[in-house]
Amino acid sequence: MRIGVIAPLVEAVPPTLYGGTERVVSNLTEELVRRGNEVTLFASGDSVTSAELVACTPRSLRLDPAAPDFVTATLFQLGDAYRRAGDFDIIHNHADWLGFPFADLVSTPTATTVHGRLDIPEIAYRYRRGAHHRLVSISHDQRRFLPEVNWIATVHNGIDVSRYSLRSQGGDYLVFLGRINPDKGPDRAVEIAERTGMRLVVAAKVDPADRDYYESYIAPLFRRSHRVEFIGEVDDAAKDQLLGGAYAYLFPIDWPEPFGITMIEAMATGTPVIATACGSVPEVLADGETGFVCHSVAEMVAAVERVPCIDRRACRQRVEQLFSTARMADGYEAVYAQLLSDQCGEARPFKAGSANGARSSAAVS
Amino acid sequence: MRIGVIAPLVEAVPPTLYGGTERVVSNLTEELVRRGNEVTLFASGDSVTSAELVACTPRSLRLDPAAPDFVTATLFQLGDAYRRAGDFDIIHNHADWLGFPFADLVSTPTATTVHGRLDIPEIAYRYRRGAHHRLVSISHDQRRFLPEVNWIATVHNGIDVSRYSLRSQGGDYLVFLGRINPDKGPDRAVEIAERTGMRLVVAAKVDPADRDYYESYIAPLFRRSHRVEFIGEVDDAAKDQLLGGAYAYLFPIDWPEPFGITMIEAMATGTPVIATACGSVPEVLADGETGFVCHSVAEMVAAVERVPCIDRRACRQRVEQLFSTARMADGYEAVYAQLLSDQCGEARPFKAGSANGARSSAAVS
Numbered sequence: 067m068r069i070g071v072i073a074p075l076v077e078a079v080p081p082t083l084y085g086g087t088e089r090v091v092s093n094l095t096e097e098l099v100r101r102g103n104e105v106t107l108f109a110s111g112d113s114v115t116s117a118e119l120v121a122c123t124p125r126s127l128r129l130d131p132a133a134p135d136f137v138t139a140t141l142f143q144l145g146d147a148y149r150r151a152g153d154f155d156i157i158h159n160h161a162d163w164l165g166f167p168f169a170d171l172v173s174t175p176t177a178t179t180v181h182g183r184l185d186i187p188e189i190a191y192r193y194r195r196g197a198h199h200r201l202v203s204i205s206h207d208q209r210r211f212l213p214e215v216n217w218i219a220t221v222h223n224g225i226d227v228s229r230y231s232l233r234s235q236g237g238d239y240l241v242f243l244g245r246i247n248p249d250k251g252p253d254r255a256v257e258i259a260e261r262t263g264m265r266l267v268v269a270a271k272v273d274p275a276d277r278d279y280y281e282s283y284i285a286p287l288f289r290r291s292h293r294v295e296f297i298g299e300v301d302d303a304a305k306d307q308l309l310g311g312a313y314a315y316l317f318p319i320d321w322p323e324p325f326g327i328t329m330i331e332a333m334a335t336g337t338p339v340i341a342t343a344c345g346s347v348p349e350v351l352a353d354g355e356t357g358f359v360c361h362s363v364a365e366m367v368a369a370v371e372r373v374p375c376i377d378r379r380a381c382r383q384r385v386e387q388l389f390s391t392a393r394m395a396d397g398y399e400a401v402y403a404q405l406l407s408d409q410c411g412e413a414r415p416f417k418a419g420s421a422n423g424a425r426s427s428a429a430v431s
Numbered sequence: 432m433r434i435g436v437i438a439p440l441v442e443a444v445p446p447t448l449y450g451g452t453e454r455v456v457s458n459l460t461e462e463l464v465r466r467g468n469e470v471t472l473f474a475s476g477d478s479v480t481s482a483e484l485v486a487c488t489p490r491s492l493r494l495d496p497a498a499p500d501f502v503t504a505t506l507f508q509l510g511d512a513y514r515r516a517g518d519f520d521i522i523h524n525h526a527d528w529l530g531f532p533f534a535d536l537v538s539t540p541t542a543t544t545v546h547g548r549l550d551i552p553e554i555a556y557r558y559r560r561g562a563h564h565r566l567v568s569i570s571h572d573q574r575r576f577l578p579e580v581n582w583i584a585t586v587h588n589g590i591d592v593s594r595y596s597l598r599s600q601g602g603d604y605l606v607f608l609g610r611i612n613p614d615k616g617p618d619r620a621v622e623i624a625e626r627t628g629m630r631l632v633v634a635a636k637v638d639p640a641d642r643d644y645y646e647s648y649i650a651p652l653f654r655r656s657h658r659v660e661f662i663g664e665v666d667d668a669a670k671d672q673l674l675g676g677a678y679a680y681l682f683p684i685d686w687p688e689p690f691g692i693t694m695i696e697a698m699a700t701g702t703p704v705i706a707t708a709c710g711s712v713p714e715v716l717a718d719g720e721t722g723f724v725c726h727s728v729a730e731m732v733a734a735v736e737r738v739p740c741i742d743r744r745a746c747r748q749r750v751e752q753l754f755s756t757a758r759m760a761d762g763y764e765a766v767y768a769q770l771l772s773d774q775c776g777e778a779r780p781f782k783a784g785s786a787n788g789a790r791s792s793a794a795v796s
Binding site: 196 | 499500502503506507509510511513514516528529531532533535536537553556557560561
């Protein structure tokens with residue numbers, strides 16, 4: 067199948083440091099190529115892929131001071147991708163609602179994976195405005211805020227499990243990994259470390275938007291605690307070591323996270339996850355088997371004591387069974403097949419008379 | 432001719448208060464309809480037009496607290512318009528660079544009028560990225576910052592002169608009209624009033640972005656001066672009275688304004704314009720005949736004394752000859768004809784093989 071994949075431009079595909087969505091896009095792209103699909107990846111120029119790469123910006127946006135702003139870069143990327151729509155059987159859009167107005171202009175069907183949150187009114191507006199677009203959720207819970215739009219499948223995120231080392235023994239520290247942000251609960255992680263007397267390694271980025279929160283609230287907490295070691299962002303090798311060597315991975319979020327890829331990364335190394343019962347957490351974790359789904363900091367503190375009951379191999383197995391790249395690619399290939407069969411004869415959301423925006427390839431100027 | 436016109440959504444077409452671009456779009460649209468064209472106007476739902484109106488938001492964005500943000504609203508508007516591209520011979524885009532990625536996806540040619548500034552690097556990036564798009568400048572000076580892109584014509588803005596009353600006698604006050612913003616030079620207007628001992632009527636809006644500038648710098652100036660009367664935004668009838676009854680219109684800008692429609696509105700009422708020699712000013716004014724093109728506040732103060740030398744009828748005549756809706760529509764009809772003739776046989780910026788995004792109207796989904 068000829069597939070055009072539109073990746074976010076914020077990070078490279080795969081990202082060198084932080085970047086969950088770009089990691090998933092990379093995992094999926096590599097697996098689709100491995101299965102014999104012709105994949106064209108529209109991504110930042112510092113991406114590395116076995117697909118055909120169309121570099122839509124010289125470098126990824128987040129760490130490039132000369133980069134154009136996100137909207138500008140993404141709109142030109144979408145123009146690049148949709149101008150080539152005729153080269154593809156399917157367009158898989160990971161650039162969110164920004165792709166909606168383009169998808170209606172071409173005959174190639176688009177599937178859009180929603181990687182972000184939907185619980186904010188400004189965002190929900192965009193999905194309602196483009197309610198006929200075919201959406202894939204990355205967890206069942208993600209749909210809760212917007213059940214009325216055109217969800218066609220749930221495909222859980224997947225990772226290449228072979229790139230994570232299963233450690234049969236955990237270590238003596240807790241880990242917090244990702245982003246310093248109130249939604250992610252770094253203050254809760256510190257509280258859990260303090261109340262259990264365990265060491266906490268924090269591997270996280272601080273976005274400009276979160277700089278104030280970090281400086282005024284989190285940095286003082288880190289300084290006051292003797293238990294916290296803050297090491298900044300880590301690359302893949304360091305992450306594998308850090309997660310695999312941990313006693314438990316803390317995921318004390320305070321928002322409806324649509325997936326949470328670090329949970330499956332931790333489990334792939336055998337490390338159990340102690341998480342808040344928010345968003346996708348009850349879908350991703352098997353409570354009592356691969357970690358603990360908790361409703362309060364007190365429950366998370368109590369869960370720390372119960373970690374030795376968890377079989378680290380069961381953590382790994384859950385990822386292999388439910389959250390592998392193969393499983394994810396199976397899900398998306400089914401979505402693509404559905405879109406192509408829908409295309410043969412079913413009713414269209416727009417009638418021909420009002421949707422004949424483009425008539426012939428020869429006349430496109 | 433069947434013309435799809437994409438208007439900015441910030442103000443209604445025409446605007447009830449401030450809104451130069453939307454006023455020009457309205458003037459052009461009405462004249463094109465009057466000449467027998469089939470015009471479809473993609474604009475905010477509170478617009479009033481003799482064209483077919485496609486309401487892309489319920490109301491114009493600026494004064495609607497429930498409105499979506501500008502980018503969201505405009506992208507869905509562009510989707511609405513380009514999905515109907517096959518209904519039009521020409522698409523006339525006034526929504527700036529945001530339309531570029533869409534224009535390449537359809538066979539109907541697009542002309543984009545650039546209403547904004549081009550002297551900012553972030554903005555220039557967008558035009559260079561879409562350098563093949565056919566652009567119309569609203570003054571010759573506007574091109575100075577970006578001569579290398581695909582300019583196909585200059586069409587000066589025009590107004591319906593019959594809606595402005597020529598007053599044979601001016602009054603005893605100066606006017607400043609538009610927006611309280613450092614670029615517009617309201618502080619210079621106060622200085623001119625102070626130094627000439629004349630009354631200054633300020634009819635202007637204060638945008639949220641300019642609120643600090645207004646509160647901390649301009650409001651105190653206004654309070655200190657006994658010459659200033661600040662009346663906020665005015666509607667068309669009040670503006671006609673205010674401009675027509677003035678001794679002179681002050682346009683003491685400090686930026687390369689691409690056109691400056693209030694200059695021609697003042698001249699249409701017979702009122703001379705005292706302006707800085709920035710941007711389009713030397714093109715719009717006839718120095719010494721319809722006003723004064725000045726290089727300093729001192730020159731503007733001196734110009735105030737020379738106002739009685741100006742023949743108010745000459746001001747009106749300049750607008751009738753160069754800046755009428757008829758003249759503007761002539762210019763755009765020539766642009767449309769050029770685009771249609773270009774379409775018959777000339778080389779395309781994209782070859783068919785890489786641009787066949789959309790193949791048949793019946794298959795658009």
